[in-house]
Amino acid sequence: MSSVASASDETVRVPIVAVVGRPNVGKSTLVNRIVGRRQAIVEDVPGVTRDRVSYEVTWSGRRFTIVDTGGWQPGAGGLSARVTAQAELAVAAADLVLFVVDATVGITETDAAVAKLLRRGDKPVLLVANKVDSAAGELDTGELWSLGLGQPYTVSALHGRGSGDLLDAVITALPSSGAGGEPETAPDAPRRVAIVGRPNVGKSSLLNRLAGEERALVDAVSGTTRDPVDAIVRIGDRRWRVVDTAGLRRRMRDAVGAEFYAGLRTDQAIRDAEAAVVLLDAAEPITEQDVRIVQKVIDAGRALVLAFNKWDAVDADRRLALAREIETELGHVGWAPRLNISARTGRGVEKLAAALETALAGWEQRVPTARLNAWLSELVAARPHPVRGGRQPRPLFATQASTRPPRIVLFTSGELEPTYMRFLERRLRETFGFPGTPIDLSVRARQPRTRRRSRGQR
Incomplete structure (x- = not known):
């Protein structure tokens, strides 16, 4: 899906390291230790990680991508089987595999089954004995040699013990350039897009539709996605890095455990x-949480596209009701491009590229200062600020301070009322467009001059 580089702009591929093992052996804790921050969600219950999730790492001047996976359980059924399939896909795409076992438990039947599969493969494997918190614990890892994967590297992912030695071994075992990673430098750099929304609105289905594979797990049970899952896809003529995020079901202050950390990752x-x-379920009424998620995007200052999914399940009556809901609940973001799609059938998905291009163009739009002030002078002359308390503040000058999103500063003779500010933003959009982007419109009011006191008052 990436563009082909010519000999003159040849790029080095970033190698991929997959972290695998049965559930609850500390894979995500090890990934967090290697990444250097709490990136992957960790909770003291098995099965928190489900999709394969990638993070960029640099160690001793060498870059690589580390992929966290869900618990590998050969022979499992249901959702566990699909989690296992994601782990197997991660191994297939990797240049190096870290097989993590719990040194305090010893070799389990699942460990032995996974080791057998890895021995049959053609990928180099480093055996990682986790939860070794002291030198004494190393004495209990001798049996791990029987897995047939060579020397076990003893670490405590929680406390950091042995992680540096493991990373040195990773760098030594990595090939000079990866087989499947993204280029370290690419002339066609992908634009970054997050798919956000409530649980079970179809975010993972949309990512899979765009990627052309089951990149993220899809299940009828809400909350399947917990860590952000990304993929490089080509939509239209451009490459995009699309990130599927955990569904936000409630306010952050009401979330607990894995749901709380999933919310942090989504933010x-x-x-x-x-x-x-922002993906919404077209077959269901727009909720307060939908509106709250839209506001999150606005507060973050990001370009915005509204996509109404499951359009294939919407009848004529629901379409009329939805139109009224959009006007009532989302009227304040009428500037955002809207799409009606079906991630399941692919209907309308091809229009996503044009909507994103429109929103990003508005996000990066700049209006020359002279043109902005000509507009402001004409507008204020036709519709001056109302008189309040015997005073009438006036906008004097405007300038666009930055883009991404557009930030416009108004220099005025006094504070402007919120209603007048909304009027100015509405007219600003009518004249200059700014589609698909929030506008940061701020006021710098001129301070009243203080009279100098006479000598007799000093």
Whole structure:
């Protein structure tokens, strides 16, 4: 899906390291230790991680991508089987595999089954004995040699013990350039897009539709996605890095455990993105949480596209009701491009590229100062600020301070009322467009001059 580089701009591929093992052996804790921050969600119950999730790492000047996976359980059924399939896909795409076992438990039947599969493969494997918190614990890892994967590297992912030695071993075992990673430098750099919304609105289905594979797990049970899952896809003529995020079901202050940390990751994914696609279930009424998620994107200052999914399940009566709901609940974001899609059938998904391009163009739009002030002078002359308390503040000058999103500063003779500010923003959009982007409109009011006191008053 990436563009082909010519010999003159040849790029080095970033190698991929997959972290695998049965559930609850500390894979995500180890990933957090390697990444250097609490990135993957960790909770003291098995099965928290489900999709394969990638993070960029640099160690001793060498870059690589580390992929956290869900618990590998050969022979499992249901959702566990699909989690296992994601782990197997991660191994297939990797240049190096870290097989993590719990040194305090010893070798289990699942460990032995996974080791057998890894021995049959053609990928180099490092055996990682986790939860070794002291030198004494190393004496209990001798049996791990029987897995047939060579020397076990003893670590305590929780406390950091042995992690540096493990990373040195990773760098030594990595190939000079990866087989499947993204280029370290690419002339066609992908734009960053986050898919956000309530649980079970179809975010993972949309990512899978765009990627052309089951990149993220989809299940009828809400909350399947917990860590952000990304993929490089081509929509239209451009490459995009699309991130599927955990569904936000309630306010952050009411969330607990894995749901709380999933919410934090979603917030970070929005901040890391350039644009956000807020996915809504067209077959259900727009909820307060939908409106709250839209506001999250606005507060983060990101370009915005509204996509109404499951359009294939919407009848004529629901379409009329939805139109009224959009006007009532989302009228304040009438500037955002809207799409009606079906991630399941693919209906309308091809229009997503044009909507994103429109939103990003508005996000990066700049209006020359002379043109902005000509507009402001004409507008204020036709519709001056109302007189309040015997005073009438006036906008004097305007300038666009920055883009991404557009930030416009008004220099005025006094504070402007919120209603007048909304009027100015509405007229600003009518004249200059700014589609698909919030506008940061701020006021710098001129301070009244203080009279100098006479000598007799000093």
